[in-house]
Amino acid sequence: MSDRVLRDYYAAFNRGDSAAMLALLTDDVVHEPSQGAVRNGKAAFAEFLDHMNRCYSETVIEPVFLTSADGTRAAAEFMLEGKYLVTDGDLPAAAGQRYRLRVGAFFEMRDGRIARVSNHYNLADWLAQVG
Template identity: 70%
Template sequence: MSVAETLDLIRSYYAAFNRGDAEGMLALLADDVVHEPSQGAPRKGKALFAEFLAHMNRCYAEQVLDPQVMANGDGSHASAEFMLDGRYLESDEGLPAAKGQTYHLRVGAFFEITDGKIGRVSNHYNLADWIKQVQAG
């Protein structure tokens, strides 16, 4: 893929995210996608990623703000940095109780591109900051 195509792919991924369009996000992923969350074990495959998205959409309402997307010279890898505005809707296991708290986090994401699809997505954020924000309510 060209750099421009990779950048468009990642921007499309976040546009689908902001629309709450899980099917649109899944359409951009390789069948054997590897998802590496900031916390927890990696998961492999679209089915597990779809389960993750359903869980996230139940517990959180989030919007990606002003993603800065970059790609390497051959378009095989990309990254994004953005602010994430969210609202905590339903308590998530092992985390503070949800009461509709809002939060604002800086997030970094890294991608591998395989045959025109996202083959790996790795997200990173400061969980301690998120917990502090939701506990402050």
């Protein structure tokens, strides 16, 4: 079950379909980004997705999924190919720079939905690519 949910989640991500991504989350989802404050709830995650879609165009490449035997935990590793579209806060100025990052993501699953998303990547690598 977890593997199917994660495949659907990243397929929706690659289509830029935030509504489909949000449909796979619990209402009280916890989002732990690689950098920054934890977000709680589907509304906060939706705001995050809107921000990301405005600033970046990204595609998940060849994800690999691991799930716990009881289906309550899962992980994904993938390459992320992106284009930096609009300057994001204090980060370097955007000028259409392309980047490629290895990303790890960890998930808690509950009742067939994603209850926690924790993303991890090397910010210094991203800064070197876009700076």
